[in-house]
Amino acid sequence: MYIYIRRKLLHLIPIAFAVTALSFFFIDLLPGDxxxxxxxxxxxxxxxxxxxxxxxxxxxxxxxxxxxxxxxWLGNAFQGELGKSYQTGQLVSDAIGLRLPVTxxxxxxxxxxxxLFAIPAGIIxxxxxxxxxxxxxxxxxxxxxxxxxxxxxxxxxxLFAVMLNWFPATGYxxxxxxxxxxxxxFTLPAxxxxxxxxxILSRVLRNDLIETLQEDFxxxxxxxxxxxxxxxxxxxxxxxxxxLITIVGIQLGNLISGAVIxxxxxxxPGIGSLLVASIHAREILMxxxxxxxxxxxxxAINLAVDILYGALDxxxxx
Amino acid sequence: xxxxxxQAASSKKRNEGLNIDFWLPVAWMxxxxxxxxxxxxxxxxxxxxxxxxxLKARPSLEFWLGTDVLGRDIFARVIHGARISLTVGFFAPxxxxxxxxxxxxxxxxxxxxxxxxxxxxxxxxxxxxxxxxAMCILFFAGATMINLIIxxxxxxxxxxxxxxxxxxxxxxxxxxxxxxxAQGASKVRILWYEILPNILLPQLAxxxxxxxxxxxxxxxxxxxxxxxxxxxxxxxxxxxxxxxDINTDPHITFLPALFLFLTVLSLxxxxxxxxxxxxxxxxxx
Numbered sequence: 001m002y003i004y005i006r007r008k009l010l011h012l013i014p015i016a017f018a019v020t021a022l023s024f025f026f027i028d029l030l031p032g033d034x035x036x037x038x039x040x041x042x043x044x045x046x047x048x049x050x051x052x053x054x055x056x057x058x059x060x061x062x063x064x065x066x067x068x069x070x071x072x073w074l075g076n077a078f079q080g081e082l083g084k085s086y087q088t089g090q091l092v093s094d095a096i097g098l099r100l101p102v103t104x105x106x107x108x109x110x111x112x113x114x115x116l117f118a119i120p121a122g123i124i125x126x127x128x129x130x131x132x133x134x135x136x137x138x139x140x141x142x143x144x145x146x147x148x149x150x151x152x153x154x155x156x157x158x159l160f161a162v163m164l165n166w167f168p169a170t171g172y173x174x175x176x177x178x179x180x181x182x183x184x185x186f187t188l189p190a191x192x193x194x195x196x197x198x199x200i201l202s203r204v205l206r207n208d209l210i211e212t213l214q215e216d217f218x219x220x221x222x223x224x225x226x227x228x229x230x231x232x233x234x235x236x237x238x239x240x241x242x243x244l245i246t247i248v249g250i251q252l253g254n255l256i257s258g259a260v261i262x263x264x265x266x267x268x269p270g271i272g273s274l275l276v277a278s279i280h281a282r283e284i285l286m287x288x289x290x291x292x293x294x295x296x297x298x299x300a301i302n303l304a305v306d307i308l309y310g311a312l313d314x315x316x317x318x
Numbered sequence: 319x320x321x322x323x324x325q326a327a328s329s330k331k332r333n334e335g336l337n338i339d340f341w342l343p344v345a346w347m348x349x350x351x352x353x354x355x356x357x358x359x360x361x362x363x364x365x366x367x368x369x370x371x372x373l374k375a376r377p378s379l380e381f382w383l384g385t386d387v388l389g390r391d392i393f394a395r396v397i398h399g400a401r402i403s404l405t406v407g408f409f410a411p412x413x414x415x416x417x418x419x420x421x422x423x424x425x426x427x428x429x430x431x432x433x434x435x436x437x438x439x440x441x442x443x444x445x446x447x448x449x450x451x452a453m454c455i456l457f458f459a460g461a462t463m464i465n466l467i468i469x470x471x472x473x474x475x476x477x478x479x480x481x482x483x484x485x486x487x488x489x490x491x492x493x494x495x496x497x498x499x500a501q502g503a504s505k506v507r508i509l510w511y512e513i514l515p516n517i518l519l520p521q522l523a524x525x526x527x528x529x530x531x532x533x534x535x536x537x538x539x540x541x542x543x544x545x546x547x548x549x550x551x552x553x554x555x556x557x558x559x560x561x562x563d564i565n566t567d568p569h570i571t572f573l574p575a576l577f578l579f580l581t582v583l584s585l586x587x588x589x590x591x592x593x594x595x596x597x598x599x600x601x602x603x
Contacts, residue, residue, distance in 0.1 A: 011438075018442045026454060142590075146583035148534040150541045150554070151575045154561060158572075162565045250444075257449035261538055265561075275450065276542055279457045287454060295445040 004310045012303055019299060020077065023292040024070050028284075073288075082289035087281060092289040096271055100293070102172065103259055103270035106193070109186055110255060111248065113194035114201055118244075121198065122205030123232055129210055137206075141199035149258040153192040153265045160188060170267035189266040193258045197251060204247050208240040215239075242313055249305030256294055340591045343584030350581060354401045357394075365394040365551045374567045383573045387559060392570065395551035396577050402552050403533045403581070405463065410470035411528035417471070418478020419521060423509055425479070426486025436483070440476040448473040449535055453544045461539075461546055470535060474528045481524060485517040523596045526589030530582040537578050553578045 057063055064072075076082065082092035125137045144152075161169035167188050173181040212218065213236055221231045260272035267273070271290050278286035353360060369389040377384045383392040425436040452469045459465050489495060490513065498512050539545040540554025548555060553574045560570030 015438060015441050015445065018438070019445045022442065022446070026451075142586060143583065146530065146586050147579055148537050148582070150538055150557065151579060154557065154564070154571060154575065158564055158568065253444060253447045257447040257538075260447070260449055260453070261542065264542060276453075279453060279544065291446065291450060291454065294447060294450060298445045298447070 001310065005307055008303060008306050008310075012299060016296065016299055019295045020074055020292060021070065023288055023295055024073055025066075026291070028066060028069075028288075077289075077292060082292070083285035085283055085286055087283065092286050095274060095286065096289055096293055099269055099271045099274050102268055103263070103272060105175075106186060106189055106259055106263065106268060106270055107252075107255055109190035110193035110197065110259075113190055114197035115248070117194060117198040118201035118205060119237075121202040122209060122244075123237070125202065125206035126209035126213060127228070127232060129206075134206075137202070141203055144195055144199045147196070149192060149196045150261045150265065152195050153189070153262050156188050156192050156195075157265065172268050185266075185268070189262045189268055192262050192265075193255055196258055197255060200251060201244055201247060204243050205240060208243050209236055212236045212240040242309060245309055245312070246305060249302045252301055253298055256298065337591070339587055343587040346580055346584045347588065350400060351404070353397055354404055357397045357401065362397055363391040363394040365390060365398040366549045367391075374563065374570065377569060377573075384567075384569050386556065386570050387563065390551075392556070392573055395556055396553065396574050399551045399553040399556060399574065400577060400581065402463070402546060402550070403536050403578070406466050406470060406536045407529045407533040407585075409467045410532045411474050411525050413467065413471035414474030414528060415478050415521060415525055418475050418480075419482045419514075419517075421475075422479040422482025422484075423486045423513060423517070426483040427490050427505065427509055427513065433483075436479060440479050443472065443476050449538055449542075452535060452539055453542065456539065457544050461544060463546065466536065466539075466546065470532045473535065474532060477524070477528070478521070481521060482517060485520055486513055489513050489516050519596055523589065523593040526585045526592065530585040530589070533578070533582055533585070 062069070073083075080093050082096070084091045085095065121137050121141070125134045128134045157169050160166045168185055169188075171185055173185050175182040209232075218231060218235060221235050226235075256272070259270060260275055262268070263270045263272035264276050271293065275287065275290045277283075278290065353362070367390065369385060369391075371389070372381065372385050373389045374387060375381050375385040375389070381391050381393070383396065386392055386395065421436050425433040452466075452473065455469050456465055486509075495508060495512050498508050503512075536545060536552075537554035537557075540552035541558045543555075543558065545552050545554055556574040557571050557578075560567070560572075560574070564571050
């Protein structure tokens with residue numbers, strides 16, 4: 001197990017390094033630099049003052065070579081120092097730190113709901129494979145797979161906020177202020193994400209379960225006279241959930257993309273809506289910082305998933 | 319009931335009579351493609367011209383799908399928006415597939431260092447959520463059709479590379495490849511004449527799924543306001559524009575959404591059908 005974790009970590013180091021480099025270079029090499037943006041070039045009311053641009057450039061250290069800037073950015077990033085917004089003066093790390101819990105709660109609730117929908121659906125699909133119930137579940141997964149997150153979010157907002165008025169359409173209430181209100185404000189966004197996530201999980205689980213159900217130990221359990229429900233839940237579910245766990249990790253990227261959209265629609269102050277706002281405001285340091293946090297989180301969570309996977313299934317440690 | 323009997327029941331009885339979950343989507347895509355291709359010749363209104371006497375009109379004989387906030391014909395805008403979605407949705411996955419095939423095949427056949435590098439690069443691309451990546455690049459590089467296609471082809475490279483590599487690994491061990499090697503065929507020749515013809519069909523089976531994913535991402539980008547800018551109509555842009563009026567005029571939002579949904583659903587259904595056919599052929603070999 002120790003060797004397995006070490007190998008995974010070794011694979012991770014170059015990737016983590018490349019991810020930080022890309023977060024930096026992507027934004028930095030694109031046309032239009034920070035100094036131009038601060039001086040207002042590219043906006044409609046631009047007054048081009050070359051001296052001012054140069055001064056800003058020097059102030060930010062943009063006159064240094066890009067590689068030098070990357071390493072100083074990376075060094076600072078390691079200390080949690082990502083620069084500050086040039087419009088509000090807020091520290092990028094503060095802004096992200098403030099909004100990260102919101103996104104985290106959203107993703108956790110969404111993932112929980114998705115698994116909650118996927119497990120029964122997958123079990124029913126596998127148990128009744130080929131029958132009407134299975135076809136119904138499959139059709140349902142197809143329909144949800146074809147709906148982009150923003151369409152699902154809009155439909156949910158329309159149904160449950162506008163028509164039925166069960167949940168608030170926008171707004172965010174901190175958990176410490178009003179726990180119930182907090183959960184209510186998160187229900188629709190989390191549900192929107194869960195609805196795009198569950199079909200993938202459910203299909204993976206169904207296919208793995210069908211395979212497991214043909215194993216000898218299932219026949220043995222049947223021969224012992226155990227009930228179908230007991231066999232499905234106690235014998236078949238666990239050995240069939242390995243792919244499910246990996247997919248949960250891989251799907252995180254999709255879920256983050258979805259969070260960007262859903263947070264914008266439901267006006268949740270998470271890092272997704274911060275990213276959209278920062279991009280429109282050309283807050284380059286903020287964008288770099290957020291992309292870095294998202295990419296590193298993705299890599300870290302997938303490492304955790306790999307380790308968990310190795311702990312659950314000894315065969316893959318080899 | 320045991321799972322074995324369950325399996326047997328599912329594999330029996332397929333492709334009997336007219337298969338509506340295949341032909342219905344094909345018909346939808348056919349009609350849509352025809353209308354989109356000949357929108358300039360067909361009696362489709364100009365999508366940018368406002369009729370201020372008919373703002374937010376309901377669907378009628380005059381305006382088939384009604385009009386939007388600015389009195390523009392929703393049907394015309396949907397057709398022109400679908401033109402962008404379909405163009406991007408065609409070229410981006412094709413480029414992604416060509417690049418993915420190239421790297422995946424070399425990685426799967428040559429193995430070694432190159433393979434580790436390719437796998438590493440794929441992992442790196444995957445670490446950036448696709449919409450986030452596309453959003454940043456488009457906003458700073460400019461949201462043109464070409465940039466949109468480039469950015470979205472990048473997002474479909476990882477999966478294409480993985481599929482190509484996996485199927486190359488399978489075929490690299492087969493007898494006919496060994497035979498070609500024994501005859502002294504070069505590696506390039508083997509990849510081009512022996513492996514590519516075998517893995518191309520399964521790879522193509524996935525392309526419709528990538529098209530549907532790209533169309534969804536394009537819609538999401540336009541919805542967030544970082545897609546192709548107005549006045550060019552986009553499905554995502556129309557949905558975003560109708561959203562504030564959703565409680566009084568839901569048709570402005572939901573009709574473009576329905577078009578997007580049906581198109582993606584059709585591509586998924588056709589792709590799934592073709593994939594099943596191709597897998598059957600492979601297992602029968």
